Amino acid sequence: MRDKNTGFLIALMLPAFLLLGLVIFFPIIKGSIIAFQNYNLNNDLSMVHFNGLENFKAIVTDTNFKFWQIIVNTLIWIYVSLFFQFVLGLILALLLRQPFRGRGIYSGLVFYPWALSGFAIGLIWAWMFNGQFGIVNDLLMKLHLIHQNIGFLSDPKYAMMSVIIANIWYGVPFFAIMLLAGLQSIPKELFEVAEIDGANSVKKLFFVTLPYIKATIVSTILLRTIWIMNFPEIIYAMTGGGPGNATNILATQMINKLMKFYDYGQGSAVGVMIMVILFFFATVYLKVSEAKEEGIA
Amino acid sequence: MNKITHNSLTLKPECDGRTVFFSKKAAFTVMRIFLLALFLAAALLPLYWIIVTSLKGGREIYTYPIRYWPKSLTFENYAYLFKISNFKVYFRNSVLVSLLASLGALLISMLSGYALSRFRAKRTRISFLLAMYFTQIIPTYMIMTPLYTFLAKLGLSDNLLTLMVIYTGMMVAFSTIMGSSFFALVPVSVEEAALIDGCNRIQALFQIVVPLVLPGLAAIFSFSFVNTWNELFLAVMLMNSDQNMTVPVALNSFISKAGVSWGVLSAGIVVSLLPTLIVFAVAQKYIVIGLTEGAVKG
Numbered sequence: 261m262r263d264k265n266t267g268f269l270i271a272l273m274l275p276a277f278l279l280l281g282l283v284i285f286f287p288i289i290k291g292s293i294i295a296f297q298n299y300n301l302n303n304d305l306s307m308v309h310f311n312g313l314e315n316f317k318a319i320v321t322d323t324n325f326k327f328w329q330i331i332v333n334t335l336i337w338i339y340v341s342l343f344f345q346f347v348l349g350l351i352l353a354l355l356l357r358q359p360f361r362g363r364g365i366y367s368g369l370v371f372y373p374w375a376l377s378g379f380a381i382g383l384i385w386a387w388m389f390n391g392q393f394g395i396v397n398d399l400l401m402k403l404h405l406i407h408q409n410i411g412f413l414s415d416p417k418y419a420m421m422s423v424i425i426a427n428i429w430y431g432v433p434f435f436a437i438m439l440l441a442g443l444q445s446i447p448k449e450l451f452e453v454a455e456i457d458g459a460n461s462v463k464k465l466f467f468v469t470l471p472y473i474k475a476t477i478v479s480t481i482l483l484r485t486i487w488i489m490n491f492p493e494i495i496y497a498m499t500g501g502g503p504g505n506a507t508n509i510l511a512t513q514m515i516n517k518l519m520k521f522y523d524y525g526q527g528s529a530v531g532v533m534i535m536v537i538l539f540f541f542a543t544v545y546l547k548v549s550e551a552k553e554e555g556i557a
Numbered sequence: 558m559n560k561i562t563h564n565s566l567t568l569k570p571e572c573d574g575r576t577v578f579f580s581k582k583a584a585f586t587v588m589r590i591f592l593l594a595l596f597l598a599a600a601l602l603p604l605y606w607i608i609v610t611s612l613k614g615g616r617e618i619y620t621y622p623i624r625y626w627p628k629s630l631t632f633e634n635y636a637y638l639f640k641i642s643n644f645k646v647y648f649r650n651s652v653l654v655s656l657l658a659s660l661g662a663l664l665i666s667m668l669s670g671y672a673l674s675r676f677r678a679k680r681t682r683i684s685f686l687l688a689m690y691f692t693q694i695i696p697t698y699m700i701m702t703p704l705y706t707f708l709a710k711l712g713l714s715d716n717l718l719t720l721m722v723i724y725t726g727m728m729v730a731f732s733t734i735m736g737s738s739f740f741a742l743v744p745v746s747v748e749e750a751a752l753i754d755g756c757n758r759i760q761a762l763f764q765i766v767v768p769l770v771l772p773g774l775a776a777i778f779s780f781s782f783v784n785t786w787n788e789l790f791l792a793v794m795l796m797n798s799d800q801n802m803t804v805p806v807a808l809n810s811f812i813s814k815a816g817v818s819w820g821v822l823s824a825g826i827v828v829s830l831l832p833t834l835i836v837f838a839v840a841q842k843y844i845v846i847g848l849t850e851g852a853v854k855g
Contacts, residue, residue, distance in 0.1 A: 276669035283726025377787030
């Protein structure tokens with residue numbers, strides 16, 4: 261009886277796994293093989309052969325796109341974005357916790373960036389940061405914060421900051437949605453007890469609210485780390501990784517290798533690096549969610 | 558002098574206390590409204606700006622000082638967008654591919670999500686779930702070149718049906734994970750009752766269980782639609798011919814095309830945002846439920 265049940269359930273899963281095998285698993289294996297081949301569309305494809313770790317070596321020793329800078333950029337891109345997405349998302353979630361008239365419409369109007377494509381957001385912000393006719397330059401001039409226009413996307417000093425601002429804008433709604441759900445799961449009694457004990461709002465935030473949603477915070481941050489690392493669209497639309505190498509992260513380096521240089525071998529090598537790093541994060545994530553299930557975290 | 562002030566303050570302690578309490582509460586409210594307004598302004602400004610740009614005439618976009626409200630509203634950018642390109646065709650392609658892929662993923666994940674929620678052995682369930690999660694952490698662009706080279710050899714690249722199947726596959730894992738968490742909320746006893754009444758298991762699933770999780774299915778569908786509508790790189794790589802382009806591919810080609818101004822590009826961006834904004838407006842409640850039910854991709 262039990263075996264019959266399991267067999268039936270596995271049969272129901274077959275269509276999903278067939279499709280996943282075809283569209284995800286098979287290409288992943290093939291892509292990982294390409295990472296060890298001199299697969300380049302500029303060369304004669306009949307000469308494709310295994311070249312050991314040549315692609316990885318080429319990426320790490322690249323003089324035009326310095327690898328250490330790409331790694332530093334990737335870390336800045338992930339953690340500066342995450343930090344502000346989290347802090348602003350938390351503030352927004354706290355503001356939205358108490359009901360007020362029009363809260364549904366209000367949250368729709370502040371959450372909508374979630375539904376936009378990273379590419380479109382990149383284009384919109386590229387226009388906002390435009391060095392000549394950009395609204396950001398104009399507003400900063402009006403506030404007397406700057407005295408002449410800044411080439412936000414063409415100046416290496418400002419380019420990373422600009423793409424990160426666009427990314428923060430995009431990510432705040434997601435954090436707010438997740439944290440709001442966490443906040444709403446806190447039993448009211450906890451706050452009542454804290455009030456009787458004489459806690460003020462700040463104390464309630466740090467000793468009741470944040471500890472209670474700690475698990476939500478940790479898992480959201482880990483998931484977003486993976487997601488932001490995999491997210492080249494905004495940078496692709498705004499700077500393409502430039503000027504020079506200034507906003508190049510691992511993901512944009514891979515996109516450029518594939519779509520600009522047609523070097524599938526080197527592009528896939530970057531992809532393999534990304535996957536290795538992500539597996540590390542995924543393992544940490546699983547450990548944390550196990551702990552969450554057991555009520556430790 | 559000091560003493561008198563002190564005395565006058567302590568004369569009416571309850572009055573003083575109330576004032577302080579009131580002003581503190583008022584300060585909080587003012588601060589809260591101010592912050593809410595700030596978030597709203599920050600969220601809406603980019604959208605406002607791209608819409609205004611798309612409604613400005615050719616010369617007005619590049620005037621200095623910048624005009625926050627155009628002198629004359631015009632739809633010439635939209636007209637030009639549809640004249641210089643097959644934007645109607647791209648839009649139709651995107652609608653077709655996103656709708657069918659989302660429906661396909663939904664249908665497949667009704668089976669797999671349900672099955673995943675019903676395995677009695679925890680081990681089996683966890684290992685299937687891990688396989689699904691695995692597909693969620695790998696970068697999309699890792700599958701891009703292998704798919705392209707493989708499909709090009711078969712003459713199947715640059716084909717809307719192929720793109721639809723791939724998108725379905727890309728959405729299946731997420732939909733299954735999300736689906737299983739909704740199906741898990743339906744007690745097994747509900748189906749057992751249906752089985753006793755003479756339904757077979759498939760009938761029990763579609764006639765009894767599925768209607769109970771409709772909000773969850775709405776979330777899955779909206780989520781897949783938004784994600785497939787927004788997908789860029791895979792479509793750029795696969796769809797080479799003009800009549801097969803999706804909206805993001807077309808926007809991408811505009812950037813490099815000479816003679817496409819920010820006005821026309823803005824119009825294209827605004828049109829590209831409309832469908833997902835509508836889906837979000839209609840299904841926001843369900844999307845929020847879906848995101849918070851153990852979702853991986855945001």
